[in-house]
Amino acid sequence: MSTTLTDAPRTGRTPRLRMLRGLSWLVARQHRAALLSLLAVTVLGAIWLIYERGQMKDVLDAAGWPAKELAQPSFDSDGVGLVLTALGGLPLILAVFVGAPLVAGDQEQGTAQLVTTQSVSRMRWVATKFVWIYAAVLGTSVVLSVVFTWWWKPYRSVFPSQWSDGSIFDVTGPVLPALCLFMTAAGITIGVLVRRVLMSMAITFLFAGAAGVFWDEMLVHLAPTRTIVYPLDADMPARLNESWEVDRWIGSADGHLYGWGLCAKESEAASDACVKEHGIVNNVYEYLGFDQMPAMQWTGAGILLAGTVVLTAFVLWRVSRRPL
Secondary structure: OOOOOOOOOOOOOOOOOOOOOHHHHHHHHHOHHHHHHHHHHHHHHHHHHHHHHHHHHHHHHHOOOOOOOOOOOOOOHHHHHHHHHHHHHHHHHHHHHHHHHHHHHHHHHOHHHHHHOOOOOHHHHHHHHHHHHHHHHHHHHHHHHHHHHHHHHHHHHHOOOOOOOHHHHOOOOOHHHHHHHHHHHHHHHHHHHHOOHHHHHHHHHHHHHHHHHHHHHHHHHOOOOEEEEEEOOOOOOHHHOOOEEEEEEEEEOOOOEEEOOOOOOOOHHHHHHHHHHHOEEEEEEEEEOHHHHHHHHHHHHHHHHHHHHHHHHHHHHHHHHOOO
């Protein structure tokens, strides 16, 4: 009599149905701590933002805003600053603690060799990791960006930070998701190249700092600047109240421009003499308007997403060519 078992063993338990199978189940289980952490950040972060918005709304409603103009913000500006710091630091945290160890940890511990000696190719294994982590990062960053933008837009005139501050520009609209994806991709790339977790995290941290400086310098180049000329003694036009100042000069009637501080003398008489000597009659103001913000954000997000694609393609190409 044959003793070969063709059916599942009878253990008296009903087998659990899995929504995920195969490699997807393996990757999700391997990185469940990171995925659950991102889920917690999404939920708790959204609740925090909604709470802070409610606090601001209550204070402003009690003060009679917008019918009554506020001389200075009377709400907790420290709380707003903490929110901006946390959201602004999210791409760095994702790069260092999610991206850098993603593949480097498997390389260092030997998990990469174990998995890729089975029936799974290196490219498929790494691509599955990319899909899971990118989906989690994108979900977290999109939710937090949408909730913060919903908070900021109606109250931007009384917000402690203006849109021209990098802290606002980087955490509203499509920029935060694009930054998070790019920095995560950068961390993964560094991890694949360095192959050691702690070293990868340290290098990623330094790279994120340098990339942040470069990004801040790049923002003013995301849209063409505008220039307005108005009389020297006139008040600044109201349309410049929400503008992003790029540069300013003083100019003569023939169009010659001088530095803003040319006639900033110690005495008023000396300043007036300087103005007459150079024939200065106008203020010249170079700026970016608030109405340009959406186009700037989508342009910047497009650049960051293109960088993400390049880094992802490089990692997939490398793992397909060289053993992990």
